[in-house]
Amino acid sequence: MSPWHLSRRRLFGLAGAGAALAGAGAAAGYGLSGAPAADGVVAFRGEHQAGIVTPAQDRLHFVALDLTSTDRAAVADLLRRWTAAAERMTTGRETAVGGAIPANRYAAPADTGEALGLPAASLTLTFGVGPGFFDKLGIADRRPPQLAGFPRFQGDRLDPARSGGDLCIQACADDPQVAVHAVRNLVRDGFGVTEVRWSQLGFGRTSSTSTGQATPRNLFGFKDGTNNLKAEEPDLLAQHVWVGDEGPDWLRGGSYLVARRIRMHIETWDRSGLDEQEQIIGRDKGEGAPLTGTGEFDLADLTATGPSGPVIPDDSHIRLASAEANGGARMLRRGYNFVDGTDGRGHLDAGLFFVAFVRDPLTQYVPMQRRLARSDALSEYLEHNGSAVFAVPPGLAEGDDHWGRALLA
């Protein structure tokens, strides 16, 4: 039986939940492909966790949690409950009505209810573990060397309250209410074992993860993620995203998630001229074409020179972030724009919540970020104030009860 097979029992349960449940219609289209069905359900189980190469949704709620318990059995039990809840919420949410409206009226509802009647909205939930997870649970010997804190990069102004975390949950959906509902209910399940360390809402994905998606724009007004790795490139994903034989058993087929909260000094940026902006990025603003081309997907010619030097400047962002400048290293980016109120000095607190999935953060992210922090003309407009890295285990096959089983065995 395919791991994505929708059992008769589940269908029956859905029918029994009644016509009021919008999720029922959605679940009927539960996709076999791992891609979202037309009705907005992304398969929860598969070779890899959903939310990495599945098409980037437009809304994010990301939460980092700390363990408040060092009891391995309690943590395993939580992961098991999280897995069951995540599967329920991302697929047919067939028990949502029963969870929100319990038969025992004097009991606290199992589900908080604010997503009642909403469709699954392409919800994906992606889990990871941070460096501290291993120390607190007495399994530091199982921590892969790639899961280390980052060195301090030039210009970093990291806020500890927005950095790190023993665990993470990335919730992405077409509807923020659905993403927030999922995180809230998982956080609630974690009481006594985990507590929220930081959380970030995002909107307007800043890259595409499949060739069918248009390239969105970041808050500098430029298309972002044109050269992103795509779901349709499995060989490149195997090379750059999925942990292979070099990693521990429990992480093969998984990945590493790098998160950086990057405040953008949009007021300063907005005062710079169009030409200056384009020289800094290395692309034109309207079309998103490299300065050596005319179409967005034209390959950048990093060797082209003009009267005043390289057409794509030496300190431009796309040159310094290119695979060519980074020993061939590439990343799968999956970030979001954010606006979090104000900075208390009369400006909006806005920027990019950078999320990237890589096979090895130490060889793919660290050298590139060191180069960007030192030389990128764009750095003047950026402030990295949050940072975290997590190991993201592979997906679950049918019957697997949680994605931490091999890790905690």
Added chain:
Amino acid sequence: MSPWHLSRRRLFGLAGAGAALAGAGAAAGYGLSGAPAADGVVAFRGEHQAGIVTPAQDRLHFVALDLTSTDRAAVADLLRRWTAAAERMTTGRETAVGGAIPANRYAAPADTGEALGLPAASLTLTFGVGPGFFDKLGIADRRPPQLAGFPRFQGDRLDPARSGGDLCIQACADDPQVAVHAVRNLVRDGFGVTEVRWSQLGFGRTSSTSTGQATPRNLFGFKDGTNNLKAEEPDLLAQHVWVGDEGPDWLRGGSYLVARRIRMHIETWDRSGLDEQEQIIGRDKGEGAPLTGTGEFDLADLTATGPSGPVIPDDSHIRLASAEANGGARMLRRGYNFVDGTDGRGHLDAGLFFVAFVRDPLTQYVPMQRRLARSDALSEYLEHNGSAVFAVPPGLAEGDDHWGRALLA
């Protein structure tokens, strides 16, 4: 000519902007009714400002600004520029490409560009003035008595950094990127005259403003706004929302906007039983029916009693917020859910950004909130930490250059 008439010149300008401009298609459906056209453009001009009784969109970016200038002419000039920019952004955004990609490549673009290629997304921009606007501009004698600070309500824990403001802009849209883009560009236009005091993003509208909309749920998991005033009830709107002859000339046909940032203690709420939750609200959680009925829109019978007293308890939210308990006073609610990271103590900072439009805040909001703060069983789960009130001038007729003209004349 109808004030909502789409001129040939504007159509011509749109066509000239080129096929890349998604807004062009949208503008062709620029509605005559004031309601959003199928393609997502809400008319900017009309008897009332858009964003009050026009159908509530699902995303909000609200910003309160302080005047940094006391120069009335400079403020009038800003309001004029804001009006032009707002009309451009909410309608066909026909100059967006030209604004983001200026002909002079060495000039800073007039538009920041992150909404390039996005549709109008039902964007509405609603402007208001707070109490300080009048003091700073030396026109305190024009401030209506209704535009006063609120008394302190029991339990208020107001943060000055999240309260007040000399001006406000409420941006609502189907797409947060569009709302954020609008606020950002207006804030940018205001440099030297205004600065951001506070700003709030919201998602998942918490009430309906027209009978065609389904009632959404707040973060307590209950349907919210079932009894809201609706666009289809003009007599009730005239009675409860629009300022009439009692107000100053510049405000007739306008309204007052009450904003309250209400943190919800969702963790405590989530531990309470279904029955307790329903007794506190006065409605059932699944359907949203009053405890005396079975359907969401059944009228609540506040006189019904059961074995242990009133079926809808004396301290229930819907009783204390009812028109019956408040001398007939009603409000047009237009709030949003929010999640703003964490509270630093392991919990999500989540709640309701309450927005209501009323004809007189002193008689419609203040007594009701005093009653709720003192007696509502729900208050135990709430913390009001932001508060503001603004006077919202009427809409603009064709040819009016800004909504502050009568006020500043």
